[in-house]
Amino acid sequence: MVLVFIDQSEGHIKKSSFEAACYAATVAAQLGTSAEAVLLGVTSDNLSSLGNYGVKKVHTIANETLTNFDAQLYTKAIAQVVETTNADVIVFSNNTTGKAVAPRLSAKLKAGLVTGAIALPDTSNGFTVKKTVFSGKAFANININTPKKIIALNPNSFNVSITTDTAEVVPFNTSVDASKIVVSAINKVTGEVSLSEADIVVSGGRGLKGPENWGLVTELATLLGAATACSRPVADIHWRPHHEHVGQTGLAIAPNLYIAIGISGAIQHLAGVNRSKIIVVINKDPEAPFFKAADYGIVGDAFEVMPKIIEAVRKIKATA
Amino acid sequence: MKILVCISKTPDTTAKIAFADNNTKFAAEGVQWIINPYDEWYALVRAIELKEANPAVVLHLINVGNADNEPIIRKALALGGDEAIRINSEISDSFNVAAQIAAIAKEGNYDLVFTGKETIDYNGSSIGGMIAELLDLPFISHAVTFDIEGNNATVTREIEGGEEVDKATLPLVVSCQKGMAEQRIPNMKGIMGARTKPLKVMEPIAADILTSIASFDLPPVKAGVKLVSAENPEELVRLLHEEAKAF
Ligand SMILES: Cc1cc2nc3c(=O)[nH]c(=O)nc-3n(C[C@H](O)[C@H](O)[C@H](O)COP(=O)(O)OP(=O)(O)OC[C@H]3O[C@@H](n4cnc5c(N)ncnc54)[C@H](O)[C@@H]3O)c2cc1C
Ligand SMILES: Nc1ncnc2c1ncn2[C@@H]1O[C@H](COP(=O)(O)O)[C@@H](O)[C@H]1O
Numbered sequence: 224m225v226l227v228f229i230d231q232s233e234g235h236i237k238k239s240s241f242e243a244a245c246y247a248a249t250v251a252a253q254l255g256t257s258a259e260a261v262l263l264g265v266t267s268d269n270l271s272s273l274g275n276y277g278v279k280k281v282h283t284i285a286n287e288t289l290t291n292f293d294a295q296l297y298t299k300a301i302a303q304v305v306e307t308t309n310a311d312v313i314v315f316s317n318n319t320t321g322k323a324v325a326p327r328l329s330a331k332l333k334a335g336l337v338t339g340a341i342a343l344p345d346t347s348n349g350f351t352v353k354k355t356v357f358s359g360k361a362f363a364n365i366n367i368n369t370p371k372k373i374i375a376l377n378p379n380s381f382n383v384s385i386t387t388d389t390a391e392v393v394p395f396n397t398s399v400d401a402s403k404i405v406v407s408a409i410n411k412v413t414g415e416v417s418l419s420e421a422d423i424v425v426s427g428g429r430g431l432k433g434p435e436n437w438g439l440v441t442e443l444a445t446l447l448g449a450a451t452a453c454s455r456p457v458a459d460i461h462w463r464p465h466h467e468h469v470g471q472t473g474l475a476i477a478p479n480l481y482i483a484i485g486i487s488g489a490i491q492h493l494a495g496v497n498r499s500k501i502i503v504v505i506n507k508d509p510e511a512p513f514f515k516a517a518d519y520g521i522v523g524d525a526f527e528v529m530p531k532i533i534e535a536v537r538k539i540k541a542t543a
Numbered sequence: 544m545k546i547l548v549c550i551s552k553t554p555d556t557t558a559k560i561a562f563a564d565n566n567t568k569f570a571a572e573g574v575q576w577i578i579n580p581y582d583e584w585y586a587l588v589r590a591i592e593l594k595e596a597n598p599a600v601v602l603h604l605i606n607v608g609n610a611d612n613e614p615i616i617r618k619a620l621a622l623g624g625d626e627a628i629r630i631n632s633e634i635s636d637s638f639n640v641a642a643q644i645a646a647i648a649k650e651g652n653y654d655l656v657f658t659g660k661e662t663i664d665y666n667g668s669s670i671g672g673m674i675a676e677l678l679d680l681p682f683i684s685h686a687v688t689f690d691i692e693g694n695n696a697t698v699t700r701e702i703e704g705g706e707e708v709d710k711a712t713l714p715l716v717v718s719c720q721k722g723m724a725e726q727r728i729p730n731m732k733g734i735m736g737a738r739t740k741p742l743k744v745m746e747p748i749a750a751d752i753l754t755s756i757a758s759f760d761l762p763p764v765k766a767g768v769k770l771v772s773a774e775n776p777e778e779l780v781r782l783l784h785e786e787a788k789a790f
Pocket of ligand 1: 427428429430431453454455456457468469470471472473484485486487488489490491492495505506507508511523524525526556580
């Protein structure tokens with residue numbers, strides 16, 4: 224059986240979990256078995272609809288303590304579900320929760336782990352999973368050599384397909400210890416699209432000259448339902464918040480569309496964005512290295528080009 | 544308070560990424576090696592700041608690797624720290640490395656173990672969590688701030704679309720990223736002092752190896768950029784909408 228961990232935040236399932244569920248269902252089909260899910264904490268979402276994404280059963284531990292995240296307690300709870308259901312492959316989304324829990328579970332169960340997976344396992348000769356390495360500049364194929372296997376799937380690397388099937392929701396009975404971590408605040412940037420899960424990202428660099436010009440980025444992002452990002456120096460000089468910094472030492476993202484405005488395309492920046500499906504570069508310097516990694520581009524002044532682009536998008540959105 | 548900071552060695556961020564031996568090994572010839580930026584800039588510097596604020600803090604660094612890693616370890620000691628431990632092992636499986644570090648952490652009764660959020664070469668982001676599990680301690684990952692008062696830590700960590708503030712008591716394992724501290728450059732005094740700081744070499748314990756690298760691939764080369772004239776930006780929008788179907 225393939226067990227997928229469904230991640231919730233403040234009671235709602237995270238988008239990346241649906242992708243992980245579809246991936247788990249496909250791995251299960253490949254192995255001739257079925258996929259089930261585990262969800263921890265109290266949610267208000269309709270869990271039987273997780274069946275739409277291919278899982279047959281959802282094991283829930285609807286304990287208040289688990290509504291807040293604690294990697295230690297989550298690991299214990301998931302390990303119990305793994306043991307009871309005899310799951311042999313466990314799938315996580317490689318998000319902040321997955322990155323904290325999957326390694327713990329790996330150590331607890333002595334189950335080989337691949338984080339940052341981007342493809343289905345190759346089971347023709349053992350169990351090999353492709354993952355990104357060198358910050359997206361290369362891939363490694365990793366053999367998992369243990370009976371139990373854990374995969375943490377990079378967000379935006381697997382196509383989500385939906386059916387009308389529903390899943391059976393079964394409470395899993397277990398006691399939960401008190402948490403050693405007290406969550407004293409959750410500060411979410413509300414009304415904005417989460418950068419790691421966004422389909423479209425609009426990003427600005429030092430070429431935009433100052434924070435007062437960021438309207439060019441945010442206006443386009445709002446029209447496109449996109450998240451906003453920036454290059455490292457832009458975050459370092461506090462034109463934009465740190466969590467928007469993408470690249471080798473920031474967030475690595477893989478949206479469908481990445482639009483880079485006034486960013487030179489230094490190798491460390493590319494490392495965080497080169498898995499984007501379509502890259503658009505707007506830069507006044509024809510020699511900017513970013514053009515080598517781009518699919519579409521305009522050599523031109525962002526201050527002249529961007530208002531026209533925003534207008535053209537607005538027109539299309541208005542007629543859509 | 545005793546702090547253990549995990550230090551790893553990675554190729555410089557501008558290193559050419561190529562593979563040798565039938566794509567089974569990283570081609571290391573001519574590559575410049577650095578301390579993994581998350582370990583150096585954030586984990587180590589924050590630990591040094593904690594020691595500066597409280598001279599009773601004992602700060603040790605640990606690296607699992609062969610003797611070639613010693614220049615990197617000395618460089619880390621030049622920034623700060625009392626002594627370093629190198630576990631003499633070539634093995635690169637995350638679990639095995641974590642088991643080596645956990646054994647030392649347990650033996651030395653450390654109150655706080657800092658790792659970087661991930662290595663920039665293999666991007667595992669696994670070792671911190673594994674150490675925490677092996678020690679049966681709480682783990683706070685992707686920390687952007689860390690403060691301590693007595694035994695009580697306040698840690699801000701990154702979550703999807705924001706931040707969460709956590710409180711926990713020591714002992715604790717924390718993985719560190721941007722925000723924790725500001726990058727420092729070692730000064731002459733630090734560099735001279737690092738030469739005489741103890742660097743203990745220990746042999747690895749027996750521990751499982753759960754995974755192995757079969758091979759590496761490079762991404763396919765892009766077809767090349769389609770340029771649109773700056774006179775007609777509307778054409779770019781049309782292409783993205785109709786040809787690429789990107790929105
Ligand atoms: C170890 C290390 C790690 C790093 N990690 C990261 C990382 O994670 N992420 C990251 O982004 N960087 C990182 N960097 C920094 C990186 O090397 C570059 O310095 C940085 O990405 C440059 O940012 P930029 O493109 O915004 O600025 P610049 O390099 O200053 O480029 C600005 C660009 O804007 C263009 N421009 C100027 N005016 C206009 C205009 N009016 N219209 C259109 N275009 C215009 C210019 O032609 C230029 O190409 C790292 C560096 C090191 C050493
Ligand atoms: N060989 C090693 N020796 C000591 N610490 C390491 C080693 N490899 C990784 N680490 C630590 O674990 C963190 C996460 O590494 P990884 O899980 O490999 O991405 C790094 O940022 C280091 O702090």
